[in-house]
Amino acid sequence: MPTRSSTRVVALLFLGLGAGLAACGKSDASADGKKTFGYVTNGIASFWVIAKAGALAAGEELDVDVEVRMPGPPEDAEQKRTIEELLAMNVDGIAISPVKPDNQLDVINEAAARTHLITHDSDAPGSDRLVYIGMDNYLAGRMCGELVKEALPDGGEIMIFVGRLGQDNADLRRQGLIDELLDRSMDSTRHDKPGEELKGDKYTILDTRTDNFDSAAAKSQAEDALAKYPDIDGMVGLFAYNPPAILEALAAAGKKGEVQVIAFDEDTVTLQAIEDGSCHGTVVQNPYRYGYESVKMLAAIAEGDKSVIPASGFLDIPARKITKDSVVDFRTELESLIAGTAEVK
């Protein structure tokens, strides 16, 4: 009978699938008696691979389990799902870099109510998180502005490229950059709308273009900017993949070196370009320490030690400026960290 045997085939398929899945994952955190912490990123990127290395290193050191989760698109929904899963696993603490903190307050607060919750990389202002570990994105943005001033001491027209606006780190970096270039006072609550040309005494910010995390779109945006403003002086990429995309576009247009590139983060291409001189410099965070400090902090809190929490609720891991002078050292440092990833894995 065809029906009966096909039922059997389907049953076998499912059985095989189930067994395969069971072999792949584990579902309960406390199975081995160790404490377990969730480390949730805001997407998938090389940056987070370094952070993962830090988190795992801390886990190793403190003898706790660390579940690193990198949500794919749509990141906000995926983060919610990830948190729910971690809570279901009864983890002893979660560190998260929220994608859209304003809309995620419910999820974050619910998690905070059920386990120890801290934020890293990007904060969730107004939530019940215990502490925020990261850099001040506004200050980092101003740092980036300083690099632009170094690269273009006589002023000029620049354009900003970023994956997406509306998330805290992007908005604050951009604002810090603009405020520094326009020589405004320190005020991270200011907001200039994108799409408006901003003219200062020396510097003009032509526009801010977004690409929705698509590298092809990032390159295409850079090319279109070169087409629209053939005399542009500087291009600033605020997310890790933006500077490489800008450099590709410049290389194809034969304008490498003519237009100043100021970067964020430590993509290999970016670092190489700094060494070659086609990129003036980059502002780097310290993702390794985000991961490391997050797990360390969570482990201490889970043991009942609340004294580790700074009074301000903010543990600053400051950003650094990397230019031609410091790039070689920085690279060596980075390579040793990534090599550590392989070991820890």
Added chain:
Amino acid sequence: MSRAPLLEVRGVSKRFPGVLALDRVSLSLGHGEILAVIGENGAGKSTLMKVLAGVQHQDKGDVLVDGEPAAIDSVNAAYDRGIVLIHQELNLCGNLDVASNVYLGREPRRHGLIDHKTMRTQAQACIAKVGLDVKVSTLVERLPIGRQQLVEIAKALSVDARVLIMDEPTSSLSTRETETLFAVIEDLCASGVSIVYISHRLAEVKRLAHRVVVLRDGHNAGELARDEIEHDAMVRLMVGRDVSQFYARKPHEPGAVALEAEDIVVPGGAPEPISLRVHAREIVGIAGLVGAGRSELIETLFGVTPAVRGHLRVGGTDVRISSPKDAIAAGLALVPEDRKQSGLVLEMAVRENVSLPSLEREARRAFIDKRAEREVAGRMIADLGIKTRDDRQVVKDLSGGNQQKVVLAKWLALAPRVLLLDEPTRGIDIGAKHEIYALMERLAADGVAVLFISSEMEEILGISDRVLVMHEGRIAGELGRGELDEEAVMQLATGGQPART
């Protein structure tokens, strides 16, 4: 003057782009009357019915209901006046039950929700009126086609239809189902409902109609009162000429065995194996009721549903046929039952349809030989007298008869040894039917073995050299030329024994 006729059409004209479909057509319909409207395809019957049912609107002329001019400009307007059209292809949702179909679009409601209880009770009453004895919760797709037809009629009655227009209602019914339908129709008449009956089957018209209106090329060609309804008279009015000799067939001297099936088992059919032989220069008919497994047998021969077991020989050589491709390679060709579904690519040109099976043969290293393609299409159009603007006309725009000729042209271009035809003249007008018979004759004379299925007794009796009668998936008997008559065929088809055996 007693009371006004229930429905009257006065000088209605309707023009479509390129054709005057109706040219001042008039007719009237009395209370409880069965009026047959006949005519060749393209004579304007369908258009007239669509005008009456509010699907289309006439350009000129009036429709009167109970003597009052009525503006029937939508299907609902027609419903309001009690006029309902039952299409040839049934408009039922197979996945819904009988009650839901009867009340589709007019579901009784309570608090905005469907009131299933009321709907079921009322639907049960409706289907009882048409003598349908099933539960209203039965899914329509589970019913045989004849009963589905009755559901459609019940649906019409549920809107208090006074005029029921039926377009070819028996085209897919078995004889028994047809009889049931006729009984229902006569009952309805007796209760005062009037019927407009459209059919190509003149025997049915003769059996059922009180009066016949004949249309030809969009205008009234004549009218026959009850005692004048005779086959020849109807045909004369339809074609506009005298057709005394209906089938001009000459007996053939059969040649060698062209197709031989030995103990083949049709998948999903009867478990007993079937054997048959068709000789070159022979026309063999397969008769039987709908559902007797005739199409299934022929599709198995053609490899659409490959045989479970058994052997096939073509021209004396063993062949393995597990797809139409194999069948064609072996020299078989099939004119399928449903030409729109399986015979033609409707949106493609005549030329492209004709060349489809032979393209590969004519191609030079996979490149289409466009000149050869045009040439073959041109030859076939001329040879078969296909009425088309040119070989680039889209097949969809051709009449049924011409479409069927295109299907035949596809195969003739390949010069097959065995031609299988499944209901080759269904839904096409008498003139074209004739041409197709002549073509079958001609092919047989040229040495082709012809095996055809037909549900029309006249056709089976008229052109077969030999008839195989199927019943419940088996070949119930075989009738030679001398033994052929309607009664013998019906005996075998209904499971009885032939009188003379």
Added chain:
Amino acid sequence: MKKILGITTLLIVVVAATAALSPNFLTAYNVQNIIRWSALFGILSVGVAFVIVTGGIDLSIGSVVGLVGCTLAMLLNPIDERPPGWAWKSVFQIQGCIAIVAAVIWGLARFYGRSRGSGRRLLWLGLAGAALFAAGRYAPGFDLPAWLHLPFVVLWVLALSLQIGLLHGLLITKIGLQPFVVTLCGLLFYRGLTRWVAADQTQGFGSGFTGLRKLATGKLPLTDDFALPVPAIALAVLAILSGVLLNKTIFGRYMLALGRNETATRYSGIDTDRYVILAYAICSLLAGIGGILFALDINSIQPSGHGNFYELYAIAAAVLGGCSLRGGEGSILGVVIGAAVMRVLYNAINVLGIPTQLEFAIIGLVILGGVIADELVKRLAAKRRAARQARDPA
């Protein structure tokens, strides 16, 4: 010819309007960029056109682009710690797995009675797969010489995409699954596979492979300041081949016929399954070629995002270019122009300084407008033809 009239007009209108509004639009630099992007997306669109012509759909194109891009970069650039021969040994193992999977699917198809492949051939396929896998796994490691390594990797990556298409076709025809479902699963599966294979690390070619990268970024100087991007040549060649295949050969004719009515085509003795499989194979192969060029061009391939949504751009371009999702209708030239319209729009939005946030809204509206206009023109033409016939019945 008439079919592409509308889309060509649309292209000209958008180009003319943008050129009138911005002096930077018709510069050699900008036009070259548009041509390059149009060519890259055009290749994907031409591929999907074949599938659409047969009445199917391929939603996996973007994921195939991602998979191919990542695989190519990883195999060409084995990281230093990899053991010798890692690249070709991995290829052998993957290929072996694919062969075994194909044999299993084929076996399932036989089980359902939809395929007639002989059991022995299946067994051979499975055994060959196992042998390949074993060879990849246990053979001694040595690196291929560079001159062999590059063509080996590129050709195998293309073969991989071709096999993906064959697999889709096999599942759709022989097991009888719906194209939407099969390729939707493909979309998810290949994306996941890509991320897993690349461990979410961004891949690229660094500053190496400049020769190979010329395939995507190179330009052929035509005049003093205008040079034709190489991908445009690739698209031209592929489009001409595709046009010939679709319009001049029996394969194309069969695809068009089965797209309209598969039953009637099968009844005409055509092995329709074979041509459906062919269409999916072509589609995925072109997605693979496009994927290679995209990877070479962008040089920064994020496993999680590279190629996302590209299937939708490709389908949109095909529809703009006159393909009917009902099947049986399509023009390669129209599809290429459709892809160009999409890219010109993107570029126009940036060059005119329209906020990026409006990008999708504008493109969606233009496609909708184009399709509506096309439909109106068609009806108008039909009406006119009918009127002419009425006047002059001969």
